[in-house]
Amino acid sequence: MxxxxxxxxxxxxxxxxxxxxxxxxxxxxxxxxxxxxxxxxxxxxxxxxxxxxxxxxxxxxxxxxxxxxxxxxxxxxxxxxxxxxxxxxxxxxxxxxxxxxxxxAGEGRLWCWWPEDYCTGIGEHRAVTLSDGTGIELNSGSAITVNFDDTRRLIRLMNGEIMVTTAPDPRLANGIGAARPLLIETAQGILRAIGTRFTVRQFDVSQQGKSSVAVFEGAVEIQPITGRLRQLEVGQQAAFTRDGVIAVGMACEADTAWRQGMIVARDMPLIDFLAELGRHRSGWLSCDPAVAQLKVTGTYPLADIGKILAILQKTLPIDVQLFTRYWIRVGARQEDT
Structure with a gap:
């Protein structure tokens, strides 16, 4: 409430x-x-x-x-x-x-309009098992809709980030017919899971319309809306737009630490670290360009973001200014005169 x-x-x-x-x-x-x-x-x-x-x-x-x-x-x-x-x-x-x-709707709470929807509010994480046995873990501020029919198993990622652990189509095991593909749809394209465990993230409009995927088991096919098909193998990650795959690199399990309520940083620019923290709290968490490239390293529990900011203020030359409950600004430390 x-x-x-x-x-x-x-x-x-x-x-x-x-x-x-x-x-x-x-x-x-x-x-x-x-x-x-x-x-x-x-x-x-x-x-x-x-x-x-x-x-x-x-x-x-x-x-x-x-x-x-x-x-x-x-x-x-x-x-x-x-x-x-x-x-x-x-x-x-x-x-x-x-x-x-x-x-x-409550603080940071996404609302569900259809019976198949699964949502999380800001700062909330949730694990669900779909009717076919596929496991879905939702990060903070995430929402999906599910549409299974006779030809496909479709999950639409409306917002946020999910971890998907696929399961074999029970229709095949029951001798009903051919296996239906498991598809994940974002605003930029469709992913096809191939016996896999992977994460998918839908970035918001402020990040210029892209999605990302990281594969930890099996493989995933990426089909951008207007771009060429690209398959990622285990250990790979990529970002993609409507027009194609724009970056391929190595997947990192540390990026899934949100599943354990943690954030792991290794020489992460402060501006990127604060952006990740901002996904887990309501309001605006801004960073002064003067300190944006300071590096952050460590493992931090997301249950107390105020404590994380206090630690950063002690270990980095920054000041954390709290204007309201919803507006925090991180800037350069002002030396006493």
């Missing part, structure tokens, strides 16, 4: 901030998003905690709309500043903040 402070916060987010958040969501759906637009969007998010809170809600909601007819698609295709776009944004704002029940 959301606490009293959370409910009070939800009820006072100004309507104009909600509309601004939806407008930014629409802008970022455009086929051409400039660096200037992204910079302006980031500045808007950082300018007030209400902005960040509203953005988190509409971004999670947008994942639920992927592949469905919606005002989001209509708004993104209409000319900027047109009356039709203004009407579409108004409809989206009502859908998200009134019809969607976003503001009573």
């Amino acid at each position: 959301p606490d009293t402070e959370e409910i009070a916060r939800d009820s006072v987010v100004p309507p104009d901030v909600r509309r601004q958040a939806v407008n930014w969501l629409v802008e970022l759906q455009s086929d051409i998003v400039t660096d200037e637009t992204r910079d302006q969007w980031q500045k808007w998010r950082m300018s007030h905690p209400d902005h960040e809170y509203a953005w988190q809600q509409v971004e999670v909601f947008s994942r639920k709309l992927r592949g469905l007819p919606s005002p989001l698609a209509h708004a993104a295709l209409t000319p900027p500043h047109s009356s039709s776009r203004r009407r579409a944004i108004k409809a989206l704002t009502v859908l998200i903040f009134l019809g969607g029940g976003t503001w009573v």
Whole structure:
């Protein structure tokens, strides 16, 4: 259940901030998003905690709309500043903040619309077993939908990250017919599991539309929406966009430490470390460019992020500034004069 402070916060987010958040969501759906637009969007998010809170809600909601007819698609295709776009944004704002029940969903909680959905809130992890025996572990802030039919076993990763441990299709064992492929769909393409254990991550729109996969057993085929098929073998990982595979490297088991409630860093830039921490807490965790490349090494329990930040402040030349419960800034340490 959301606490009293959370409910009070939800009820006072100004309507104009909600509309601004939806407008930014629409802008970022455009086929051409400039660096200037992204910079302006980031500045808007950082300018007030209400902005960040509203953005988190509409971004999670947008994942639920992927592949469905919606005002989001209509708004993104209409000319900027047109009356039709203004009407579409108004409809989206009502859908998200009134019809969607976003503001009573609880802190960081994704909501499920279909019986097959599995979700985790911010800071929550969950393990489930699907009807075919496939195991799914969901990282913080993740959501999937499941659609098994006579021809395929399809899992859509709507948001976040999952670990998949495949199981043989029980239909084959029962002599019902040919084995159905196990497929994982993201916004950038479809993965086909080949007797495997692997992770899949769907990055958000702020990270320029990509997914990643790391293979720990077996193999996985990557089929980007418009790119060429690529197969990853055990021990490999890759990122991919709609147009193709963009990076192939070595898979690292330490990257799955979230399954044990940990984060493992080895000479990780501070800005990347904070980005990973930010996946496990509600609000905005920003990093001053002046300290962004400081290196972080160690194993940290995610149960107490405040303690992690306190440790970093003791071991690195940084100050951690807490503006509100939802807005923390990490910057260079100010020397006493």
